[in-house]
Amino acid sequence: GLRNKSVLLDINTVHNNYSLMKSVHDECPNITRIYSIGKSYKDLKLYVMEISDNPGKHELEPEFRYVAGMHGNEVLGRELLLNLMQYMCREYKRGNQRIVHLVKETRIHLLPSMNPDGYEMAFKKGSELVGWALGRYSYEGIDMNHNFADLNSVMWTAIELETDQSKLINHYFPIPEQYTSEEVAPETRAVINWMQNIPFALGANLHGGELVVTYPYDMTRDWAPREHTPTPDESFFRWLAAAYASTNQVSLTFPCSNFPLWEVTEESCCLIKPGDVQPRPKAINSE
Numbered sequence: 597g598l599r600n601k602s603v604l605l606d607i608n609t610v611h612n613n614y615s616l617m618k619s620v621h622d623e624c625p626n627i628t629r630i631y632s633i634g635k636s637y638k639d640l641k642l643y644v645m646e647i648s649d650n651p652g653k654h655e656l657e658p659e660f661r662y663v664a665g666m667h668g669n670e671v672l673g674r675e676l677l678l679n680l681m682q683y684m685c686r687e688y689k690r691g692n693q694r695i696v697h698l699v700k701e702t703r704i705h706l707l708p709s710m711n712p713d714g715y716e717m718a719f720k721k722g723s724e725l726v727g728w729a730l731g732r733y734s735y736e737g738i739d740m741n742h743n744f745a746d747l748n749s750v751m752w753t754a755i756e757l758e759t760d761q762s763k764l765i766n767h768y769f770p771i772p773e774q775y776t777s778e779e780v781a782p783e784t785r786a787v788i789n790w791m792q793n794i795p796f797a798l799g800a801n802l803h804g805g806e807l808v809v810t811y812p813y814d815m816t817r818d819w820a821p822r823e824h825t826p827t828p829d830e831s832f833f834r835w836l837a838a839a840y841a842s843t844n845q846v847s848l849t850f851p852c853s854n855f856p857l858w859e860v861t862e863e864s865c866c867l868i869k870p871g872d873v874q875p876r877p878k879a880i881n882s883e
């Protein structure tokens with residue numbers, strides 16, 4: 597079936613990244629598939645590892661994605677995803693019931709390196725010399741974290757125009773027409789197409805450099821800070837963020853009080869406090 601369409605034959609093993617992906621696939625060929633969602637500006641493929649019991653097939657099961665390396669010099673997320681795919685493969689084979697359940701009842705997609713050009717630039721310079729900005733952006737200098745379509749403004753405009761609130765569509769907006777004329781990185785476009793092709797129920801984006809969980813909250817009208825504009829899914833997102841933070845051993849002991857913007861919760865520290873942080877237009881989490 598579709599699984600045979602795997603791109604392994606022409607896989608680019610420049611990075612350690614892809615050789616590990618390939619070895620995980622070799623170890624667990626029945627529950628993994630490697631595919632590419634497109635190419636970076638410098639022509640590097642954006643490889644995804646899929647983990648499910650019938651890879652390549654959508655089977656009325658929740659689709660989940662993790663994206664890492666959007667900022668190419670933040671390598672933590674990429675390492676975590678590579679470790680995660682190896683862990684899932686090995687634990688599945690050992691019969692770990694939690695992992696077997698995830699493999700059978702969900703479809704998981706892991707993109708370890710959304711910005712391989714940036715990663716290459718940072719890697720060549722080396723961690724001692726790279727600084728905070730080199731490799732953060734795409735080769736063209738685009739910050740992909742601010743490169744997605746601004747759907748908040750579309751929604752506020754719709755609210756202003758719609759006199760009958762019951763007719764208001766607030767759960768799905770097509771990408772605004774003007775977005776097509778904006779400067780959008782090929783990597784961003786690849787991720788947008790990916791999200792349009794697969795009905796993801798949930799996804800998260802891993803960064804490096806700060807110990808914090810943020811969740812979608814920035815339905816803000818004028819991008820002003822300290823305006824609390826929760827999404828309709830506020831309580832669910834908060835629960836997810838708290839669950840994630842409370843199982844992170846480091847965040848449990850981290851002195852959050854050093855960061856006045858972060859909220860210290862009963863479960864754990866380091867959830868971002870909605871309304872206290874400047875919202876980010878066009879961030880992937882406002883999708």
Ligand SMILES: [Zn+2]
Nearest residue numbers: 667670803804
């Ligand atoms: Zn980042």
